[in-house]
Amino acid sequence: MSTSSQPQFRYTQTPSKVLHLRNLPWECAEEELVELCKPFGKIVNTKCNVGANRNQAFVEFADLNQAISMVSYYASSSEPAQIRGKTVYIQYSNRHEIVNNKSPGDTPGNVLLVTIEGVEPNEVTIETIHLVFSAFGFVHKIATFEKAAGFQALIQFTDAETASSARNALDGRSIPRYLLPEHVTSCYLRISYSAHTDLNIKFQSHRSRDYTNPYLPVNPTAMEGLMQPVVGPDGKKQEPQSNVLLASIENMQYAVTVDVLHTVFSAFGTVQKIAIFEKNGGTQALIQYPDVTTAAVAKESLEGHCIYDGGYCKLHLSYSRHTDLNVKAYSDKSRDYTISDPSFATQIPGSTPCWTSSSLGSKFSG
16 A cells, blocks of 8 residues: 555544544634534544644544544545645544643633533523623633533633632622523533633634734634524524525525525515525525515525425525625625626626426415
C-alpha cells in the first residue's frame, strides 16, 4: 500500500467514542468542532488545541455508534471533513474518555465556570446569564456549551475580586423565576473558578458573546437559536414567528429554482427576497415576506405540500430567526425583489417556471 499521501482515516484502530482530529486550523474553537461533529450525535466533551502545533483535538461522543457513524461517513464520502477550508483528518483515539486535568476550581480567578442544573440548554439564554451576572460587575465575555455535567457557561469578569463576589452571592442559588420560561420551576447554579483567564471568542452567537468587542463578526447560522422559546398555555414550546420562512425541500426529483419558489410563495403575498442553499446534504431556502402575518398564512397553507405531482419536492416550513436577508440582487441562488433596477428585468427568463401540483394548485386559484 502506498504511503505517499496522508490517509484521512486509520482503519486498524479499535473503535472508540473519542475521535482524534488532526490538521485543524490555528486556534480552532470548540464551537467549530461541535459544528462539524454534532450531525452525528451528542458531543459530551472536547479538548482543543493540543499537540506541538496546537492543530489537533479530541471529541468525545455520548455513544460509540455515533463516533463510528462519523468515521464511516467521511471514509466513504468524496468530500473530506473541513473546518475553515482545511481538510481535517479523523481517526479513533486510543482513549475511551477525555479527562481534563484542570485545577479543582477553588483557586480564585477572573473566569467562573457555571453549571446550570435543572434546565435544557435552550431554556436559559445567554442574555439571561448576562443579566444575572452583570449585577456584580462588568461581564467581558460569555461562552456556553454542553458537557457531561450538563449545560455550562464560562463567564469572564475584569478581575478575580469581581468574580469572587458573584460566586459567593450566586453559588447554590436559583435564577429568578421571571427570567425563565413558565414551565421551568427552578434551576440552580453550581459555580467554581476556571483555569482560563481570557476567553477566546471567535464570533457573536447565541452560544458566545464578547461584550468588549462590538465589531466582532456575527455568525448568522449560530444566531438561529438566539430567541428564547415561547411557551404556550399547555406548557409546550411554540415556535417564535417571523416574516422569514425556512423551507426544507425533500424528495428533490425536479429542479427547484428561485423562480419556482417565487411562483409558489407569492400566491400568499409579496415576496421580498429568496435565498437557496445546501445544508447537511439537502436543499433549503429562505423566503422573506414584508410581515409576520403573510408568512404565517403561507406557512400554514404550504406545510407538507408538494410543489410537483407525485409527492416530489415536498415542503417543510418553519420560521427563521432572520428578519432581513442579505442576498445578491440577482443570481441563480438568490433574488431581491425589492430592488427596482430595470437591468435585472432583462436577466429574468421569459417563461414562468412550471409546477403542476394539484394539491397546491387549488390554493392558487383566483
